[in-house]
Amino acid sequence: EPEVTQTPSHQVTQMGQEVILRCVPISNHLYFYWYRQILGQKVEFLVSFYNNEISEKSEIFDDQFSVERPDGSNFTLKIRSTKLEDSAMYFCASSDLVFTNSYEQYFGPGTRLTVT
Amino acid sequence: DAKTTQPNSMESNEEEPVHLPCNHSTISGTDYIHWYRQLPSQGPEYVIHGLTSNVNNRMASLAIAEDRKSSTLILHRATLRDAAVYYCILTRDDKIIFGKGTRLHILP
Numbered sequence: 259e260p261e262v263t264q265t266p267s268h269q270v271t272q273m274g275q276e277v278i279l280r281c282v283p284i285s286n287h288l289y290f291y292w293y294r295q296i297l298g299q300k301v302e303f304l305v306s307f308y309n310n311e312i313s314e315k316s317e318i319f320d321d322q323f324s325v326e327r328p329d330g331s332n333f334t335l336k337i338r339s340t341k342l343e344d345s346a347m348y349f350c351a352s353s354d355l356v357f358t359n360s361y362e363q364y365f366g367p368g369t370r371l372t373v374t
Numbered sequence: 375d376a377k378t379t380q381p382n383s384m385e386s387n388e389e390e391p392v393h394l395p396c397n398h399s400t401i402s403g404t405d406y407i408h409w410y411r412q413l414p415s416q417g418p419e420y421v422i423h424g425l426t427s428n429v430n431n432r433m434a435s436l437a438i439a440e441d442r443k444s445s446t447l448i449l450h451r452a453t454l455r456d457a458a459v460y461y462c463i464l465t466r467d468d469k470i471i472f473g474k475g476t477r478l479h480i481l482p
Contacts, residue, residue, distance in 0.1 A: 262417075289468060293418075301418060301472040314469055349417045353468070362408070363470060365417035 260284045262366035264350050270372045271340055279335045279369045281350030290333045291351040291363060292325065294318070301349065307333065340373045347371075378462045383477040386452050394447040394476055396462030401442050405464040409436065409447045410472075413458045418472070421447065421460070452480050 263282045271277050283290050292304040305315040307325050324336045333352075337344055347370050351363040379397040386392040398407065409421040422429055422436045424445070429436040435448040449456055461475040 291469070293470075293472075300474060301412070301470075303469045303471060306468055314467070316469075351417075362420035362423065363418075365419065368417050 260364075262350055262352055262364050264348075264366040264369050266369060267367070268370045268372070270374065273342060273373055274339050277337050277340055277371060279337075279348050279350075279371070281333045281335075281366055282331055283333055283350065283352030284364055285331070287352035287354055287364070289313075289353040289363075290325075290327070291353075292335045293349045293351065293365075294346040295349065295368075296346045304335075337371075340371075342373050345371055345373045378464060378473055380460075380462050380473065380476045382474065383479065385479045385481060387481050388454060389451055392449040392452045392456070392478065394449075394460050394462075394478065395444065396446070397444045398462070398464055399443045401464055402466070405466055407436065407438060407442075407445050408463045408465055408470070409434070410461045410463065410470070411458040412461070412475070413455075418461070418470075423465075452478075454480050454482060456480055 262284060265280045269277055290307045293301050294304055295301045303316050305319045305325055306313045322338045326334050347368045349368045350366045353363045406423050406425050408423040410418045411421050412418045422431050422434050424436045424438050428438060437446045457478055457480045459475040459477050461472050463470055
């Protein structure tokens with residue numbers, strides 16, 4: 259069964275450093291998402307991406323965050339200057355050809371980001 | 375985004391059916407009802423979705439009230455592996471807004 263993969267599984271970084279979290283969505287999917295979950299809290303939507311551009315973003319997704327699909331398979335989330343409060347589990351998700359609010363999203367296993 | 379209300383936690387015995395309720399009294403005509411679950415230390419996982427009619431798949435069944443103001447996720451025979459947080463979500467566009475969900479405990 260096809261699955262979303264994410265690397266690394268755990269990233270430790272110092273405050274102020276840049277990090278790039280990588281995702282490989284399911285191959286025929288065209289809609290891509292990032293979510294995050296701070297320990298013990300709800301899963302929060304960050305951004306959705308379609309046709310090489312952001313389709314929607316939340317208030318959390320400020321100028322420190324960016325997303326990119328650098329080639330035909332990877333989807334990345336970059337945090338330019340990490341803060342302590344960016345420590346969380348980051349989940350990538352993808353969905354099928356046309357997401358019309360009835361198609362399921364497939365989530366990856368997550369990257370745990372620890373900012374020290 | 376339309377709000378859903380779920381119990382914080384529920385318990386069930388292994389190999390028995392589980393009915394997880396969800397209230398969504400402000401649902402609009404175009405909202406789909408989705409259920410996801412999150413097993414410990416894993417990403418969310420799609421379970422089932424529906425619009426008006428009851429739905430069945432290999433994982434679960436979804437019973438939707440006639441007025442669509444509530445729904446019930448049914449796990450026909452719970453196993454220890456079904457212990458997770460279950461999220462009932464109304465979707466109007468392609469982002470998922472997760473609530474706190476129901477933490478389901480399965481007793482052996």
